[in-house]
Amino acid sequence: MKNPNLPTPASVYIMNAAMGNEKKLDLEQIYVKYRSIVCFRVKKSLGVYNPDCDDIANEIITNVIEKLKRGEFRGESSIGTFIYTITSRRIIDYIRKKSKVLKHVPEPASYPDPHEQVENKERAETIAGAIKRLNPKYREVLYLYYYKELSREEVAQKLGISPRRVSERVNYSQKLLKKMIRK
Amino acid sequence: MRNCKFEGNIDEYLMNRLTDDKKNEFEEHYFNCSSCFEKMVERDELITAIKYKGQEIFKDEPATEAVKGETSWGKIMAFLTPKQWATVAVSATLIAVLVFSGLLMLKPPSPQFFINEDAVRGGKITLISPIFEVQTVPSQFEWQRLGENAEYRIYIYDNGDTLWQKTTKDNFIVLPENIKKTLASGEKYSWQVKAFSPEGALISVSSRVQFKINHPE
Numbered sequence: 001m002k003n004p005n006l007p008t009p010a011s012v013y014i015m016n017a018a019m020g021n022e023k024k025l026d027l028e029q030i031y032v033k034y035r036s037i038v039c040f041r042v043k044k045s046l047g048v049y050n051p052d053c054d055d056i057a058n059e060i061i062t063n064v065i066e067k068l069k070r071g072e073f074r075g076e077s078s079i080g081t082f083i084y085t086i087t088s089r090r091i092i093d094y095i096r097k098k099s100k101v102l103k104h105v106p107e108p109a110s111y112p113d114p115h116e117q118v119e120n121k122e123r124a125e126t127i128a129g130a131i132k133r134l135n136p137k138y139r140e141v142l143y144l145y146y147y148k149e150l151s152r153e154e155v156a157q158k159l160g161i162s163p164r165r166v167s168e169r170v171n172y173s174q175k176l177l178k179k180m181i182r183k
Numbered sequence: 184m185r186n187c188k189f190e191g192n193i194d195e196y197l198m199n200r201l202t203d204d205k206k207n208e209f210e211e212h213y214f215n216c217s218s219c220f221e222k223m224v225e226r227d228e229l230i231t232a233i234k235y236k237g238q239e240i241f242k243d244e245p246a247t248e249a250v251k252g253e254t255s256w257g258k259i260m261a262f263l264t265p266k267q268w269a270t271v272a273v274s275a276t277l278i279a280v281l282v283f284s285g286l287l288m289l290k291p292p293s294p295q296f297f298i299n300e301d302a303v304r305g306g307k308i309t310l311i312s313p314i315f316e317v318q319t320v321p322s323q324f325e326w327q328r329l330g331e332n333a334e335y336r337i338y339i340y341d342n343g344d345t346l347w348q349k350t351t352k353d354n355f356i357v358l359p360e361n362i363k364k365t366l367a368s369g370e371k372y373s374w375q376v377k378a379f380s381p382e383g384a385l386i387s388v389s390s391r392v393q394f395k396i397n398h399p400e
Contacts, residue, residue, distance in 0.1 A: 033217075034214070036220075036224075037213065037214055037220055040220070040223075040224065040227075041210060041214075078215050080211075080214035080215030080216075081211055081214065081215060083214055084210060084211045084214035084215075087214075088207075088210070120231070121235075123228060123232070124228075124231055124232040124235045124236055125232075125236065127228060127229060127232035127236075128232050128233075128235075128236035128239065128240050131232070131233070131236075131240050132240055139240075139241070142229075142233060143233075143237070143240075143241045145194075146198075146229070146230050146233045146234070146237075147233050147234070147237040147240075147241060149198065151200075167191075170194070174225065174226065174229060177229065178225070
């Protein structure tokens with residue numbers, strides 16, 4: 001997948017501080033891999049309703065590519081940590097600026113009504129349909145844990161099972177849902 | 184595949200339940216761990232769907248508000264996953280097999296009852312000869328001795344009927360000529376020995392052993 005916004009060169013060489021050798025970084029791969037992670041992190045921090053999310057995420061990933069090209073990444077940490085640091089700083093910077101204007105920080109992320117995003121809405125409906133077909137013992141765990149937002153221990157107490165068993169049921173529900181949705 | 188130790192933080196992170204330190208640590212982690220990030224995106228989709236469509240999904244949920252009164256059996260079954268129960272069942276079967284094999288190997292000898300100093304009830308009489316096939320009519324029947332003062336009664340059967348019986352204190356007996364003559368070549372006979380105490384109490388019975396007198400060549 002070629003990214004038209006990604007100017008040449010498509011790769012840079014960095015000195016790996018730990019290994020003492022030179023390492024090739026594929027910028028396109030980095031762009032593809034970390035864009036979704038950066039977007040997720042930004043939306044989680046600023047809220048999915050925030051109209052600035054996409055712009056901030058794009059700005060961060062462009063900034064990362066520029067820094068890599070300028071050789072500002074010297075391999076002292078992992079590339080993931082390098083991008084995480086840039087992302088966190090930009091988010092803090094955004095919140096500070098907004099706070100000055102709005103006099104309060106944005107609310108932490110809440111779960112969105114994916115009404116406007118057709119793809120997300122369809123996906124949510126598919127998952128919801130699959131949850132309805134789940135065995136009641138799995139459905140009730142999802143209901144109490146995610147919908148009612150009870151803690152693992154509270155769910156365990158309500159259902160008379162161990163907290164570990166709650167996690168196992170949640171994980172198994174997800175496996176079943178994946179199978180059902182794939183069919 | 185071994186799970187990442189941070190996987191347990193996914194739900195807590197998505198539901199804003201982590202402390203700031205833990206949250207920062209987990210955020211840095213998923214920038215470095217594709218597996219956790221992928222699982223987190225999947226879980227995020229699930230939570231989003233539940234939050235968005237929850238009212239519709241769970242409208243018929245009957246027992247979700249009340250504390251569930253599961254049966255004791257249900258609680259026991261819920262303690263482990265089906266896979267764990269299967270492992271427990273297989274392990275229990277293996278242990279049972281091992282224990283029973285051990286018990287069989289350690290099986291004590293037949294119980295013995297002391298009638299007096301010389302006679303022991305429950306001892307085993309082993310017949311020595313004749314057994315299976317013999318070439319000529321046997322003139323002597325021999326068995327293993329059972330104690331010093333036991334008395335033995337030998338029975339020779341022809342087709343289930345007692346052909347001859349005799350009592351002796353030896354562990355062998357010589358067949359009288361007139362009885363020898365009644366035993367025919369090519370026929371099958373069986374014999375058995377019973378042991379008695381000097382007081383006449385039965386203390387042991389051998390198994391009934393069959394022998395065949397082959398035709399002379």
